[in-house]
Amino acid sequence: MIRLLILLAILIAGLIAGPLLMNKTGYVLIALGDYTIETTGVVLATLILVLMGLIWCLDWLVRRIARSFGSSKSWFSDRSGRRAQKKASKAWEQLWQGHYGQAGAALAAAVPHAPLPDFPRLAAAYAEHRAGDKDERDRQLKALDQPLAGPAMLLHLGDVEAARKAFDELPAELKDAKSGNALAARLALAEGDMAGLWANIDALSDSDRDKYYQQAFQARLRVASQEGSASLSRLEQVLDKQSRQRPEVLASLALAHGALGEKAKGLDLVMPGIKKDPQPQLLATLPVLTDHESAASTQRQLLKWHHGRDRDPALLACLGGLSQVQGDLREARRYLEAALQLKDEGAWRQRLAEVLTKQGDFQGAVEQYRRLV
Known part of the structure; x- marks a missing residue:
């Protein structure tokens, strides 16, 4: 708007300057019914320029008044918000001092005016929980913009049953999301x-x-x-x-x-893993998983794969267990004693005691059981 007025003003100023420089003011006759106006072209152009200036001033005044009314309206509308924020500041002090009932009400009143409404809602829910008003606590948590924050807050407060109930009420897409899975894992741990x-x-x-x-x-x-x-x-x-x-x-x-x-x-x-790396956990399963018919072939396979690992106590104990399954008590005893010389394990010592018992060496078996105790 202002650019258009300036452009028109320049044009009209040119119209005024031209006749003045030529020393010819021109003549203008305007007839409106019975009314006629006679004037010079310079005077008419000047009047138009003054009128445009008045229009610009009027436009500026109207916009200034509109802004003033807008600022006043904004000030009045924010007045309640400022009062709520002032009460919220006092509510934090009440929360720290342990006046949970008063703090919860003040924080709840500050929610509509807060830039992040969930923050005072969570604080209000905490205050109501400490005040013992679980209904108001749950009402505040259900109004959260982030639904997962409700059961997470309840879990933090130690109310696992309420947290589980709130989590189960969430939509399936929220529970299946990554954050929902993390919360479900925390709930399972708490339960x-x-x-x-x-x-x-x-x-x-x-x-x-x-x-x-x-x-x-x-x-x-x-x-x-x-x-x-x-x-x-x-x-x-x-x-x-x-x-x-x-x-x-x-x-x-x-x-x-x-x-x-x-x-x-x-x-x-377990056999592919044992072939690659004979871990003690895997080797310990072989005497349990083999019977009398398959124990011999399993033992031969182990000796073929790991014939050079005669200093591996877990492998020796496994070979002893397989020998016991086959009924070869002498070999079982030899393998188990060799394993126990390298590492003392209760399960191996108990197996050796069983082998000694079957051989009739009761004194040796008692000695192995004594060492277990």
Whole structure:
């Protein structure tokens, strides 16, 4: 607008300057019905220029008044917000001083005027929880813009039952999200539900995952073993590559298959790992998974793969266990005594005591049991 007025003003100023420089003012006659106006061109151009100046001034005045009214309206509308914020500042002091009921009400009143409403809502929920008003606490948490923050807050407050209820009421897409899986894992830990933790174990941090992995897997394995072979196979299929490289996981799976009468399937799980690296956890499963018929072939396979590892106590103890399964007590004793000379393990010593008992060496067996105690 102002640029257009300036341009017109320059043009009209040129119209005024031209006749003045030529010393000819010109003549203008304007007739409106019975009214006529006679004037010079210079005077008319000057009047138009003055009129444009008045229009510009009027426009500036109107916009200034409008801004003033807008500022006044904004000031009046923000007045209640400023009062609520002032009360909220006082509410924080009340919260620190332990006046939870008053603090909760003041913080709830500050929610509509807060730039981040969830922050005073969480503080109000905390205050109401400490004041004992769980209904108001739950009302504040349900109004959060971030729904997952509600059960997370309840879990932080130690109300695990309410946290579980609030989490179960969330939409499925939220519970299946990454943050929802992490919260589900924390809930399972708080409830002591290790089998439930297994479903969301990957949502934990690396340190927590390593800490709770074996517990969660063993709990889920017990459930699968109770459900039967099909459930155990499904659990095996969902294991990732990293889990399949854990010897304790493979050993537990193999023993579970053996307990269900599927010793051959258990051997198929552990033998590739033993061929690559004879871990103690894997070797310990062989005497359990082999019977009298298969023990000899399994022992020959071990000697073929690792014939040069005659200083490996776990391998020697495994060979002793396989010899015991075959009924070769002399070889079993020789292998087990050699293993115990390298490393003292209670399970190996107990197996040696059983071998000595079958050989009739009761004094030696008693000595082995005494060392166990």
